[in-house]
Amino acid sequence: MAADVQWWVRLAGEIRAAGRGEMPVEAPLRSVRDKLGFDCAALVASGLPRSGGNTHAAVANLDYPAETLAYITATYSRTCPVHQLAIRRGTHMRFADVPFDIRETRTYRDAILPNGFREGLTLPLAPPAAGAPIPGFLAMSSRHATPLDDESCLALTMLSHDLAALLDPGAEGDDAAAEVVLWISQNLVEVRTGGLDRVPLTRTELRLAVQSAVASTGDRTGFHHRAADGSWWRVRTVRRPGAVLVRIGRAPALDHLTSRELDVVGLVARGWPNERISQELGIAVRTVRSHIESSLIKLDCPNRTALARIAFERAFDTLRALRVATR
Structure with missing residues (x-):
C-alpha cells in the first residue's frame, strides 16, 4: 500500500x-x-x-x-x-x-x-x-x-x-546498551523497552533515582547498582521536559568492590574528606579509611588521587552516593 x-x-x-x-x-x-x-x-x-x-x-x-x-x-x-x-x-x-x-x-x-x-x-x-x-x-x-x-x-x-x-531508545554517545528503558513522569512509569519485571531496583530505589536526577545540576546522572542476586547494573538517568528517561543495563563486576566500598569511592571521586564521608554515610571515620584502603588494593591505585581519577573515568558511583551528594 x-x-x-x-x-x-x-x-x-x-x-x-x-x-x-x-x-x-x-x-x-x-x-x-x-x-x-x-x-x-x-x-x-x-x-x-x-x-x-x-x-x-x-x-x-x-x-x-x-x-x-x-x-x-x-x-x-x-x-x-x-x-x-x-x-x-x-x-x-x-x-x-x-x-x-x-x-x-x-x-x-x-x-x-x-x-x-x-x-x-x-x-x-x-x-x-x-x-x-x-x-x-x-x-x-x-x-x-x-x-x-x-x-x-x-x-x-x-x-x-x-x-x-x-x-536502544535514548542512547547517546558512549552509553552502554540498555536492557530496560523507562520514561517516568508525574509518578507514571512507561516502559519503552524491556519490562518492569526486569528492573533490578525496588520501587523505592527507582523513585530515589528519579528524584536524584531531578535534583542534580546536570541533565544526565549515572550510577552502578548491585541487585539482590549480586548482579551489577549501570543506571543512567536523563532529564527531559516534564520527565526522566531511565536506562538500565548490565555491568561487569566492579573489581570485587562491595556496595559500601563503592559508596565511599563515589564520594572520594567528588573530593570529599573522610570526615564528611563518615558523617553523610553514618559510619565511623576508621571504617571510611578501611574502605578506601581496600579499594586502593582492589583497583591497584597508588594513592587517593589516582583512586578518584579512576572512579571518575569508570563512573564508579552508587545511588546512595548520588543521593548524599545531591542532598
Missing part, C-alpha cells in the same frame, strides 16, 4: 521521538505495519545484554506468534540465506527479490508456510552499540502476495538509521 509524502514525514517524526524515548517503540512500528499492508512486524536487536551476548532478541513484536518470533530471532537471524544476503547487501530484501527459490529454505518450511505468509521484507539496521558485529533488523510479513512497492522500500531504507535508534 503506497503512502504519501506527508505520511512519511509524520512517520519520521514518530520514529525519532520513539528513538529519544518520548513514545513507545511499538507506535511507529505499528504505523509502518498497518499503513504498508503487513500482518506482522518485529524489531530485532543484536548483540545487546538482554539477548545474552551477540545473539538477537526482539525489542518489539506485533502479532508474530511466539514460536515464529523465536525462529526469527534465532535460526533466521543466524543461518537463513535470505537474511544473510540482506545483511551482505546492507539494504532491504523482499521475498520477491530473493535470487533463489525461497521454498527450498528452512525459513519457508518453519515460518512462512505454517503462517500462510506470501510476502515479506527484511531491513538491516545499523547497530546502535559499538562492537555489535551483526546489525539488528526490521522484519515484516504479509499474507497477501503483493511485494512492497519500490518507493516505500526506498523510503524505509532512508529511515533505517532512525529506525536503528529504536533498538
Whole structure:
C-alpha cells in the first residue's frame, strides 16, 4: 500500500521521538505495519545484554506468534540465506527479490508456510552499540502476495538509521546498551523497552533515582547498582521536559568492590574528606579509611588521587552516593 509524502514525514517524526524515548517503540512500528499492508512486524536487536551476548532478541513484536518470533530471532537471524544476503547487501530484501527459490529454505518450511505468509521484507539496521558485529533488523510479513512497492522500500531504507535508534531508545554517545528503558513522569512509569519485571531496583530505589536526577545540576546522572542476586547494573538517568528517561543495563563486576566500598569511592571521586564521608554515610571515620584502603588494593591505585581519577573515568558511583551528594 503506497503512502504519501506527508505520511512519511509524520512517520519520521514518530520514529525519532520513539528513538529519544518520548513514545513507545511499538507506535511507529505499528504505523509502518498497518499503513504498508503487513500482518506482522518485529524489531530485532543484536548483540545487546538482554539477548545474552551477540545473539538477537526482539525489542518489539506485533502479532508474530511466539514460536515464529523465536525462529526469527534465532535460526533466521543466524543461518537463513535470505537474511544473510540482506545483511551482505546492507539494504532491504523482499521475498520477491530473493535470487533463489525461497521454498527450498528452512525459513519457508518453519515460518512462512505454517503462517500462510506470501510476502515479506527484511531491513538491516545499523547497530546502535559499538562492537555489535551483526546489525539488528526490521522484519515484516504479509499474507497477501503483493511485494512492497519500490518507493516505500526506498523510503524505509532512508529511515533505517532512525529506525536503528529504536533498538536502544535514548542512547547517546558512549552509553552502554540498555536492557530496560523507562520514561517516568508525574509518578507514571512507561516502559519503552524491556519490562518492569526486569528492573533490578525496588520501587523505592527507582523513585530515589528519579528524584536524584531531578535534583542534580546536570541533565544526565549515572550510577552502578548491585541487585539482590549480586548482579551489577549501570543506571543512567536523563532529564527531559516534564520527565526522566531511565536506562538500565548490565555491568561487569566492579573489581570485587562491595556496595559500601563503592559508596565511599563515589564520594572520594567528588573530593570529599573522610570526615564528611563518615558523617553523610553514618559510619565511623576508621571504617571510611578501611574502605578506601581496600579499594586502593582492589583497583591497584597508588594513592587517593589516582583512586578518584579512576572512579571518575569508570563512573564508579552508587545511588546512595548520588543521593548524599545531591542532598
